[in-house]
Amino acid sequence: xxxxxxxxxxxxxxxxxxxxxxxxxxxxxxxxxxxxxxxxxxxxxxxxxxxxxxxxxxxxxxxxxxxxxxxxxxxxxxxxxxxxxxxxxxxxxxxxxxxxxxxxxxxxxxxxxxxxxxxxxxxxxxxxxxxxxxxxxxxxxxxxxxxxxxxxxxxxxxxxxxxxxxxxxxxxxxxxxxxxxxxxxxxxxxxxxxxxxxxxxxxxxxxxxxxxxxxxxxxxxxxxxxxxxxxxxxxxxxxxxxxxxxxxxxxxxxxxxxxxxxxxxxxxxxxxxxxxxxxxxxxxxxxxxxxxxxxxxxxxxxxxxxxxxxxxxxxxxxxxxxxxxxxxxxxxxxxxxxxxxxxxxxxxxxxxxxxxxxxxxxxxxxxxxxxxxxxxxxxxxxxxxxxxxxxxxxxxxxxxxxxxxxxxxxxxxxxxxxxxxxxxxxxxxxxxxxxxxxxxxxxxxxxxxxxxxxxxxxxxxxxxxxxxxxxxxxxxxxxxxxxxxxxxxxxxxxxxxxxxxxxxxxxxxxxxxxxxxxxxxxxxxxxxxxxxxxxxxxxxxxxxxxxxxxxxxxxxxxxxxxxxxxxxxxxxxxx
Amino acid sequence: xxxxxxxxxxxxxxxxxxxxxxxxxxxxxxxxxxxxxxxxxxxxxxxxxxxxxxxxxxxxxxxxxxxxxxxxxxxxxxxxxxxxxxxxxxxxxxxxxxxxxxxxxxxxxxxxxxxxxxxxxxxxxxxxxxxxxxxxxxxxxxxxxxxxxxxxxxxxxxxxxxxxxxxxxxxxxxxxxxxxxxxxxxxxxxxxxxxxxxxxxxxxxxxxxxxxxxxxxxxxxxxxxxxxxxxxxxxxxxxxxxxxxxxxxxxxxxxxxxxxxxxxxxxxxxxxxxxxxxxxxxxxxxxxxxxxxxxxxxxxxxxxxxxxxxxxxxxxxxxxxxxxxxxxxxxxxxxxxxxxxxxxxxxxxxx
Numbered sequence: 024x025x026x027x028x029x030x031x032x033x034x035x036x037x038x039x040x041x042x043x044x045x046x047x048x049x050x051x052x053x054x055x056x057x058x059x060x061x062x063x064x065x066x067x068x069x070x071x072x073x074x075x076x077x078x079x080x081x082x083x084x085x086x087x088x089x090x091x092x093x094x095x096x097x098x099x100x101x102x103x104x105x106x107x108x109x110x111x112x113x114x115x116x117x118x119x120x121x122x123x124x125x126x127x128x129x130x131x132x133x134x135x136x137x138x139x140x141x142x143x144x145x146x147x148x149x150x151x152x153x154x155x156x157x158x159x160x161x162x163x164x165x166x167x168x169x170x171x172x173x174x175x176x177x178x179x180x181x182x183x184x185x186x187x188x189x190x191x192x193x194x195x196x197x198x199x200x201x202x203x204x205x206x207x208x209x210x211x212x213x214x215x216x217x218x219x220x221x222x223x224x225x226x227x228x229x230x231x232x233x234x235x236x237x238x239x240x241x242x243x244x245x246x247x248x249x250x251x252x253x254x255x256x257x258x259x260x261x262x263x264x265x266x267x268x269x270x271x272x273x274x275x276x277x278x279x280x281x282x283x284x285x286x287x288x289x290x291x292x293x294x295x296x297x298x299x300x301x302x303x304x305x306x307x308x309x310x311x312x313x314x315x316x317x318x319x320x321x322x323x324x325x326x327x328x329x330x331x332x333x334x335x336x337x338x339x340x341x342x343x344x345x346x347x348x349x350x351x352x353x354x355x356x357x358x359x360x361x362x363x364x365x366x367x368x369x370x371x372x373x374x375x376x377x378x379x380x381x382x383x384x385x386x387x388x389x390x391x392x393x394x395x396x397x398x399x400x401x402x403x404x405x406x407x408x409x410x411x412x413x414x415x416x417x418x419x420x421x422x423x424x425x426x427x428x429x430x431x432x433x434x435x436x437x438x439x440x441x442x443x444x445x446x447x448x449x450x451x452x453x454x455x456x457x458x459x460x461x462x463x464x465x466x467x468x469x470x471x472x473x474x475x476x477x478x479x480x481x482x483x484x485x486x487x488x489x490x491x492x493x494x495x496x497x498x499x500x501x502x503x504x505x506x507x508x509x510x511x512x513x514x515x516x517x518x519x520x521x522x523x524x525x526x527x528x529x530x531x532x533x534x535x536x537x538x539x540x541x542x543x544x545x546x547x548x549x550x551x552x553x554x555x556x557x558x559x560x561x562x563x564x565x566x567x568x569x570x571x572x573x574x575x576x577x578x579x580x581x582x583x584x585x586x587x588x589x590x591x592x593x594x595x596x597x598x
Numbered sequence: 599x600x601x602x603x604x605x606x607x608x609x610x611x612x613x614x615x616x617x618x619x620x621x622x623x624x625x626x627x628x629x630x631x632x633x634x635x636x637x638x639x640x641x642x643x644x645x646x647x648x649x650x651x652x653x654x655x656x657x658x659x660x661x662x663x664x665x666x667x668x669x670x671x672x673x674x675x676x677x678x679x680x681x682x683x684x685x686x687x688x689x690x691x692x693x694x695x696x697x698x699x700x701x702x703x704x705x706x707x708x709x710x711x712x713x714x715x716x717x718x719x720x721x722x723x724x725x726x727x728x729x730x731x732x733x734x735x736x737x738x739x740x741x742x743x744x745x746x747x748x749x750x751x752x753x754x755x756x757x758x759x760x761x762x763x764x765x766x767x768x769x770x771x772x773x774x775x776x777x778x779x780x781x782x783x784x785x786x787x788x789x790x791x792x793x794x795x796x797x798x799x800x801x802x803x804x805x806x807x808x809x810x811x812x813x814x815x816x817x818x819x820x821x822x823x824x825x826x827x828x829x830x831x832x833x834x835x836x837x838x839x840x841x842x843x844x845x846x847x848x849x850x851x852x853x854x855x856x857x858x859x860x861x862x863x864x865x866x867x868x869x870x871x872x873x874x875x876x877x878x879x880x881x882x883x884x885x886x887x888x889x890x891x892x893x894x895x896x897x898x899x900x901x902x903x904x905x906x907x908x909x910x911x912x913x914x915x916x917x918x919x920x921x922x923x924x925x926x927x928x929x930x931x932x933x934x935x936x937x938x939x940x941x942x943x944x945x946x947x948x949x
Contacts, residue, residue, distance in 0.1 A: 498685045507707065512706070
């Protein structure tokens, strides 16, 4: 006999899903995402096809803008430089990143645990700040140059040539390769390597004939990624290319206004379209290659405990190599900034102790613009970052476990901003605010920065969110459905609580990225919207080195605070 | 009265057909097992009943209410079907306590807080989980997790409970105890249960009726005894129990009996569907039906002992009969060399 009495329960309390109302939040999310992504980009395209800025009374549709830039020899030089630097940095970053990944994942290299976050530092510090660090550390009158001159009679390096820029860009982009190569190695079970060892292959043969071919798809992917980042490069060529007048595509675009003296929006738009025409195929290629990487990942061996390969006498070679890289890519620029922020001036014959000062920081704090920039940057990272993560989560839920046309549309929508450098998205949003009069009041509020940042980092953020969502087993949601919960409640009461740690991690990562961001704000900078990154670009152009140094150091400290929290909460710094 | 009716169900993933016209019923108070090899569509059928898969054709009724009818465009979503489903992985929500896991379904049904408390507690007591209410799923053993999953599926008294491989996540030792406990619980609570399993021993022990699926179709259905002792097809015969398989040629069919000839042997057996005089046939006999005989006689095989295995409660002997291999149980070890095996006519099926 049944021991539990069977009271009558209303069979279905909730109306079955599928009503108009239940689809509304999703439709709204998708439409808003589409607007935020497509409005600025279509405006760029439209502007590029006009022969004058879109707000001019007299304008006509045509290809004059393209005709102008294609006739400008500087454009072709900039294009050539962009390609050269991108190729150069790919050749440097990929092999170094691969070696670094192998050393860190497979060998008994000493001190790996604390080294790992160090390796990622160049990818967390703003390239603008890093480049500035190189100038004050290793420029003609940089700290290290002067010390080297004291010892050798002259500093045996130059900083401002195309070659030097490629090397610096290559070295600072090693982490991007390292991330993908090391997770490929992690996924690659050591059993396939052990099988090769047992078949009689030496450790070196194993690396060359088993490990390397198996992580080839990941390396190929990172090569395309680095090349793509090379085309996008802005802060580094802006700072380092200036003294010798080397232009790349982004700096060519940035300097167009100076060149003509009048707002030449149509020309900027034409350059922007040219850049995007190069980056979109690269992004699609990356997407394709990433699918290949995943394909390989599914045929991986069992990822068991990995036995470390003893380096033996090679240990010191590896230590020297990793140490040298860390020194050049992390210690030199950051120590340069840290020193420069605390001295009045620097040059031959100046002693550190005599030049020591806190005046630079006092100057920053006495300048309302700079104080506002710091405040805005923090606000944008914390509150703005939280709202951004909430938006990304809403988009994530709009596509979660749905395989319809709308989901595929969102997939591509998310990918589009990936192909557009932040500088251009900032510019495009400036135009959106100018173009649609109802939006104009928002132009001089921090909202304009926030929306641009959120769109620029859409693809990155969505990767964080969807990797959290993917970790929720389908059955947990199906179990809720079978006991009678509709989609909205499942999202709120089952899925959302389950991914809250992932969301906290995403928030911290978004915070760091928003602190680091600089190029997106360049064109949106206005009284009220100051942020450190864009302010640095503007101050650097004005030559205010003392303030730049102090603000840069503050920026680094903000990023490191985020990093410290992330490490404290065990956030995975990479996917 | 039929609690669940499935009618002519078709389902495919892309171009890959999974269910090809399945029909079945589940009566009140009955345990029906869906049995079959992997890829036979048994889990898909269960999920289609639950509303988690969308069939391309057919009808599903719960009681007399149509929950799915392709032709009429009716498809009540999973949350509206009021069924209980126990997942293979249990799928307990890791962020909710045992109590909250079980209470969730009642909260969804807007039942007052006090009622929720008493009913959840009653359901937990029923499954001897009363003292674990405030634990989180990761603090429970596998067996306890399984019982929480059951409590969660039963607390709102669904008319039918669906069990997806309910025992496969338990240790081999625990599984047999859990099997008996589950059967007893289902009987005591008079549940109507549809259970997916790939383990024929589990299906035999648990069910009132077994549906054997093969490639998206029902191969045969019946009580456990029928399924085991009178299989209609070769597939059913081979899937249930441990078998010997003797390929040969059907020499003669007379009065429902058939004579199968092989390399140096002739045996009479029961003629099954498909056996035709003069064509190739396959003889099947369960291991436990073969008797080791002293010498030649009626329906006996000459066999050469290859090896013997000690199983604890008995011996299993492996013989060679020409090209074929025959296994049989015995009480004691055998000497190497030639032996005689008796094949009872009733138990030797010729397909």
